[in-house]
Amino acid sequence: MHIATLMLLGSGELGREFAIAAKRLGCRVIACDRYANAPAMQVADACEVFSMLDGGALRAAVERHRPDVIVPEIEAIDTATLAELEKEGHRIAPSAKAVQLTMNRDGIRDFAAREMALVTSKYKFAESRDEAIAAAAEVGVPCVVKPVMSSSGKGQSTAKTAADVGPAWDYAVENMRGDRxxxxxxxxxDFDSEITLLTVATKDGTIFCPPIGHRQEAGDYRESWQPAAIPEGALMSARHQARKVVEKLGGHGIFGVEFFIRGDQAIFSELSPRPHDTGMVTLISQFPNEFELHLRAILGLPIPSVELIGPSASAVILASEESEDFAYEGVAEALAVGAPRRPVDLRLFAKPKTLKNRRMGVALARGDNVDEAVERAKTAAGRVRIRYGGK
Ligand SMILES: Nc1ncnc2c1ncn2[C@@H]1O[C@H](COP(=O)(O)OP(=O)(O)OP(=O)(O)O)[C@@H](O)[C@H]1O
Ligand SMILES: NCC(=O)N[C@@H]1O[C@H](COP(=O)([O-])[O-])[C@@H](O)[C@H]1O
Ligand SMILES: [Mg+2]
Structure with missing residues (x-):
């Protein structure tokens, strides 16, 4: 009845769009996450709620549903169990190796800098406050301190002086995921701009999407746009590096490869072996979008071309406080931006709970150029308000 059964490990906003793409092509989708009613669970055939860092629970879920492909959607997964499952014959997308190396920053950074000889920032790892202070003395200040297991900027801060490094360590440890x-x-x-280069490893070779530019605040993205105008030399270098690392990680699927652009230089930052948050712009900017590309690559379906529809942008809608009693307001006003010529669109994630700075939605817009698209996406995002409790 279904063309494949896919098990999503992580069911956030990216998982929900992937699940929609998969449902449209006739797949059965099992959505897993650590909490109930996660975005992808809202559209899946079945769901499982458990900690994906618990290897026993992960194995039990896989054995219960016997998926054709296991599709990790977040970093915080017991990747040792994934590696075992792959050895036993289960398929992990894009590969257990890619997922294992990118689960923690130390894995992918050492792999990129040492094994692949890519250009990266100077870096050191630290396992105590004192080690962090010593590492900063070597790397130099200002420096960025991040937990090795985290994403969307959680626990990340910039130490401007040596005195900031101790507090940056404390902040990282308080906000990390996992127990290490x-x-x-x-x-x-000090980059000119930064990009995500969506790179698709397919059975027929590697495909690149037009680069996506983005602006980050507190380590999390605020707006993204496509195409990003960067020097030709930097784009060529980014493509070369992305191809090299993705092909070495193995398997088929989409990768979000992040670079800092400085002049003609593309400095490798990190990568996700899955759709990327800044790539949500592709929901309006290109066909197939990043979720459809991931799905086609995983299932070995053809991708004859990637068509850029036009300059486009996404802008995030963040919560400002913690609440389980909240409502979205201003949706009609947001969707009226640009009507009738160029309507904007929204994705509202309907997560069951808000947290300060938790991403609750995005606005999507096109424009005559990317600056206009960003402005229109920001205007629409700004019109959506989250009302808390009776306030
Ligand atoms: N070494 C650096 N120098 C300057 N800026 C940096 C550096 N490292 C990180 N940043 C800024 O912080 C942002 C987030 O960093 P990074 O991508 O490493 O974190 P993340 O938590 O993995 O984010 P995500 O999961 O959303 O990709 C970067 O996109 C960049 O804007
Ligand atoms: N930068 C990675 C990223 O954007 N991941 C996306 O955010 C979700 C977690 O959101 P939450 O923290 O609000 O639960 C993940 O499930 C994924 O969709
Ligand atoms: Mg990043």
Whole structure:
């Protein structure tokens, strides 16, 4: 009846769009996450709620549903169990190796800098406050301190002076995921811009999407746009590096490869072996979008071309406080932006709970150029308000 059964490990906003793409092509989708009613669970055939860092629970879920492909959607997964499952014949997308190396920053950074000889910022790892201070002395200040297991900027801060490094360690440890107090201390790169290069490893070779530009605040993205105008030399270098690392990680699927652009230089930052949050812009900017590309690559379906529809942008809608009693307001006003010529669109994630700075939605817009698209996406995002409790 179904063309394949896919098990999503992580069911956030990216998982929900992937699940929609998979449902449209006739797949059965099992959505897993650590909490109930996660975005992808809202559209899946079945769901499982458990900690994906618990290897026993993960194995039990896989054995219960016997998926054709296991599709990790977040970093915080017991990747040792995934590696075992792959050895036993289960398929992990794109590969257990890619998922294992990118689960923690130390894995992918050492792999990229040492094994692949890519250009990265200077970095050192630290496992105590004192080690972090020593690492910063070597790397230099300003420096960026991040837990090795985290994403969307959680636990990340920039130490401007040596005195900031101790508090940056404390902040990282308080906000990390998992149970391993370890940070990366990275040289601060004064870049011109930054991009995500969506790179699709397919059975017929590697495909690149037009680069996506983005602006980050507190380590999390605020707006993204496509195409990003960067020097030709930097784009060529980014493509070369992305191809090299993705092909070495193995398997088929989409990778979000992040670079800092400085002049003609593309400095490798990190990568996700899955759709990327800044790539949500592709929901409006290109066909197939990043979720459809991931699905086609995983299932070995053809991708004859990637068509850029036009300059486009996404802008995030964040919560400002913690609540389980909240409502979205202003949706009609947001969707009226640009009507009738160029309507904007929204994705509202309907997560069951807000947290300060938790991403609750995105606005999507096109424009005559990317600046206009960003402005329109921001205007629409700004019109959506989250009302808390009776306030
Ligand atoms: N060494 C650096 N120099 C300058 N800026 C940096 C550096 N490292 C990180 N940043 C800034 O912080 C942002 C988030 O960093 P990074 O991508 O490493 O974190 P993350 O938590 O993995 O984010 P995500 O999961 O959303 O990709 C970067 O996109 C960049 O804007
Ligand atoms: N940068 C990675 C990223 O954006 N991941 C996306 O955010 C979700 C977690 O959100 P939450 O923290 O609000 O639960 C993940 O499930 C994924 O969809
Ligand atoms: Mg990042």
């Amino acid at each position: 107090p370890r940070v990366i201390v990275e040289e601060f790169i």
